Amino acid sequence: MSTIFSSPHAHGARSVSATMLLVMVALLPATLNGFWRFGWPAIFLWLVTILACLLAEAISLKLADRPVRPALGDGSAILTGWLLALTLPPWAPWWIGAIGGAFAIIVCKQAFGGLGQNLFNPAMAARVVLLISFPVEMTQWVAPHPINADIAPDALAALAITFGAGLPDGMASATVLDHVKAEAARGIGITEALGGQFEPIASSVGDRAGSLGETGAVLLAAGGLFLIFKRVIGARIPVAFLLGVAVPAAFAHFLAPESYLPPLAHLLTGGVMLGAFFIATDYVTSPSTPLGQWLFGIGCGLLTWIIRTWGAYPEGVAFAILLMNAATPLIDHYTRPRIFGRQRDGRALVPAAGKER
């Protein structure tokens, strides 16, 4: 006993790796749903993205002369790759996953100093970079077919899709948000555009075209609730995010139903559920104060709705989260909690005993 031990002499928190593991468990239903609906190409893309992240992490740590094993073991690189894969078009070629994974880890995480140091969520930053750099590959969607359906490619054919030719002709489909945006450009109203495209129940379990793991909205929400229940994440950011999307959407839809999507369509399509429960709640890039978390969540939701409604892109979750990531240090600075025995402005409370004596 040569070192000085500081109190406390007991610890009660689960470790970082256990936390990461729980998040992965929560992602599992939506991921398996994605595998089921989009088949073998989705599985390969998911594997490639995660392996790219692990490799990039190992190389970065080696270059920085830091221990590789503990950093790889904490599961954060796997989780980054996993989350990124879930936001990609399921039949995208392998190099999309590889470049995205490498960019996420090397530029967005390790260049900032590794776990806990990055300003932007690596998965979201990588997704945006891919979307801007490879707009064609990043917007080729495929209609879901169960993995065992005749029309679905078997494992070998899937290898050819992921590592070779890419999406076969005639398989392309459009997401709900894509479709509505395109129809709106042609002057077609929401009701007509949504007709036959958006069935809330089918849509919420993933029976629609979309990103690998974003289509199972209900499964993602269930995973998110599991994380809240296990106290891995707080409820503030997800609730604020969903409200930030739903409230303005409901208001606008009420005023002009033909111009604005209904709130349910906003919540159940695109990356809202994944973003609200799994990406915006990223510890590193979200505020740590209670009030700040409310503001951050509302900002994410509101920006998502604004970008979807008036922006050039049909989907805005990734952009919204990145913008709010950039605002996080500022939010943390201005939303410090009131300190016990002090007023909000930091002055000590005035003793109230005088009047009671």
Add this chain to the structure above:
Amino acid sequence: MPNTCTPNPSSAAPDTSVLTRLQRLFKRWGAHPDARKHPAADTTITPLPLPPRLILPLTQHIGAAARPIVAAGERVLRGQMLAEAQGNVSAPIHAPTSGTILGIGDVPIPHPSGLTAPAILLEPDGLDEAIAFCGVDPDTLDPDEISKRVSAAGVVGMGGATFPAAVKLGLGRHSPIPTLILNGGECEPYLSCDDRLMRERADEVVSGARIILHAIRGSEALIGIESNKPEAIAAMRAAATAWPEIRVVPVPSRYPMGSEKQLIAWLTGREVPSGGRSADIGVVVQNVGTAAAIHRAIRLGEPLTRRIVTVAGGAIHTPRNLEVCIGTPISALIEYCGGLNEEPARLVMGGPMMGMAVRSLDIPVIKGSGGVLALTGAETSEPDAAATCIRCGSCVDACPIGLLPLEMAARIRGGDLQGSNDIGLKDCIGCGTCSFVCPSRIPLVQYFNHARGELAARDRSKLKNDAIRELVEARNERMEREAREKTEAAARRKAERERAKAEAAAKAAAEKAAREAQAAEERSHA
């Protein structure tokens, strides 16, 4: 889990508004450490036989060290004062039994760095002869007199803070303090000394509460006890039935509910102002053990020479509660509890959350030692190495004071100690909840203690430098003045010399003139 958080605020918080109760639903500070109170909490308090030697440090309290008034070789009786209080904030030390003073020397004391400090060494003679104690009925005493007697009995805060109890009692001297809160929270895991005291000696605690109320001229006493101690709550309620001004209030089992500020806020809905004292909002807080000691000091006239200590931890063979003489080395306690099962990973005095890691078994039990814990590696869950902060914000949600521990630690790491102080270090109560909930096991408390020590050292060295600068300036000024005076004096002397010379010359000239005149006269006569 033995933690049963009371969800019903109506029974838990009698004096608080609906708004406060709503806020409590949403702002849930603190943590729920594994209580681990058993099996020690199930054992009755057992007196520990006298050890061969007692070690009585002169500093067992906050404030100035006591001054020894006995000499080596002197025979002393139980209850005799061995060292007297020095100054207003201090406490005397008394002999726990009769015996011979071996001497006064430096011994290892409960201190994290294993420092030594002066202590009186007493060899018991086994006769346990006592001086005559004279107890009184407190109702006949003046509040001032109670405070004096408590001070003379050496009673200090027994919950671990060791602040001299009489100082707090004296706070009611000028204007009465309406509320007394007795702290029976005992939110630290493992410890059950207060629990056993309340179960077995509830009458003493209630009597102590009445004496304190009398001393501070208060009108009500609230006894806050965590809901995981139902037997203690029942026993205390039974003992307090005759006194309507004394109420036993269960509080949720949550760490750090037993922290003075948190307990006051929970029971009264009022916050102690930052930098202020509880008396500023009309409250005095004493530990239940302190109340029992005050009861003994007044009713029985007995000074504080014994206390109840929980001996527990995975490495202890038979965990239990012992009543031991102050000054007993902890080795004697562990031996009486069947010794160690295995080499403990940490030896802790006090509770696991705020207690102090000690290295030697020769360290004595002092007035504030509520527990002696021998913890195994599994219990301390020693991290291999602290990982980096992932900004999860657990510490922010857990902090009972509303601080941002992650931000404070980041500033300290970056060397910005003053910045850390500005955003809350000065308000930190050091409860350790942030470190407890940290998934990366960052030793936040250690950061904060380091920064505090460093800032205090800087303040001291700044004071010293200021003093030195003032001295140097004064010296320079003096030297200048002396030099100036010297030159002035020299000039004066020179002027004087010249004047004298001139006078002499003038005189000589006058004499010469006179002589010449005389000569001329003589010549003219001639």
